Amino acid sequence: xxxxxxxxxxxxxxxxxxxxxxxxxxxxxxxxxxxxxxxxxxxxxxxxxxxxxxxxxxxxxxxxxxxxxxxxxxxxxxxxxxxxxxxxxx
Numbered sequence: 257x258x259x260x261x262x263x264x265x266x267x268x269x270x271x272x273x274x275x276x277x278x279x280x281x282x283x284x285x286x287x288x289x290x291x292x293x294x295x296x297x298x299x300x301x302x303x304x305x306x307x308x309x310x311x312x313x314x315x316x317x318x319x320x321x322x323x324x325x326x327x328x329x330x331x332x333x334x335x336x337x338x339x340x341x342x343x344x345x346x
Contacts, residue, residue: 296302315326
């Protein structure tokens, strides 16, 4: 009679070589996925490039020209800074 610890989750005996090989292969695949995910998360240079690309894409049109709202926001910010500098010097 076998106890619950004598049977794998796939219903095979822990002494079955094919089950052991399959379990090892599954573990290797899981470990490789984990390492790949950690590598992608720790690759700061690539993540920074992706962020720059995303910001550039959101600030330009399909033709590569700046979006009108970005130009308007930039002009407004410059006017605000110029106004503050003028006001402080009075």
